[in-house]
Amino acid sequence: MPASIDVELILRTIDDATRDWKQKFQTTTNELLEDIGQLFSSCVQALIELSIATDDNEKSKEDRLNAERIVSKLKELRYSLGNLWPNSMNSFGRDIFNVDIYRVEAAEFFQPVPFYPNDDFIMKLYRWSVYNTDGIVIYRYYLERSEMIPGQPYYVLGRSESSGHTQIQPYGTTIPDxxxxxxxxxxxLKGQGPSPIISLVYPSSNN
Structure with missing residues (x-):
């Protein structure tokens, strides 16, 4: 793993927050919001560094496993706080990376979020926001889950832009890593992926 990342310390810090914040706070105060922001800022930086390499050597695999350990702890923290958790915070930063001229910011939702308001047929689990050199979002990718048959989820990577929504990569019934x-x-983004499976013109999700 990157030399600057002490995963065990990060995990202990999250455990301490899980215990201490429930004892210290009875309502969602500004102090709690600041504490959450500081903790997640350091965790996101660790996740970015642990996710840099995409190859399959043993070190990269270990880094990615450690990233998932941090993600699991953050989700435990969120659910342990219950109603103390701010309603506006439904996701957390998962990664930041560059692809050619684009900057990509990835986020993972704490729990699946409807792709469209009040319609849970398509749910979002991850989001990648793609920024151009002017800092404007030009695409958003999502890991989407739908259930044509109840109890049988289907996962696909979709891309949203101003002209509509395209399914890029199917994953079937198994959630990808x-x-x-x-x-x-x-x-x-490099134009090296497969041809779109389905391309539809309808309103895109905005977040």
Whole structure:
């Protein structure tokens, strides 16, 4: 793993926050929001560094496993706080990387979020926001989950832009790992991915 990342210390810090914040706070105060922001800022930086390499050597695999350990702890923290958790914070930063001229900021939702308001047929699990050199979002990719048959989820990587929504990469009934999806986002941005499966013109999700 990167020399600057002490994963065990990060995990202990999250555990301490899980215990201490429930004892210290009875309502969602500004102090709690600041504490959450500081903790997540350091965790996101660690996740970025642990996710840099996309190859399959043993070190990269270990880094990605450690990233998932941090993600799991952050989700435990969120659910342990219950109603103390700010309603506006439904995701956390997962990665930041560059592809040619584009800057990509990835986020993972704490729990699946409807792609469209009040419609849970398509749910979002991850989001990649793609910025051009002017700092404007030109694409958003999502890991999407739908259920044509109840109890049988289907996962696909989709891309949203102003003209509509395109399915880029199907994953079937098994949720892919983050690295696999990152590679597919990079390939699509470079024009090296597969041809779109379905391309539809309808309103895109904005967040």
């Amino acid at each position: 983050y690295n696999q999806m990152k590679i597919h986002v990079i390939d699509d």
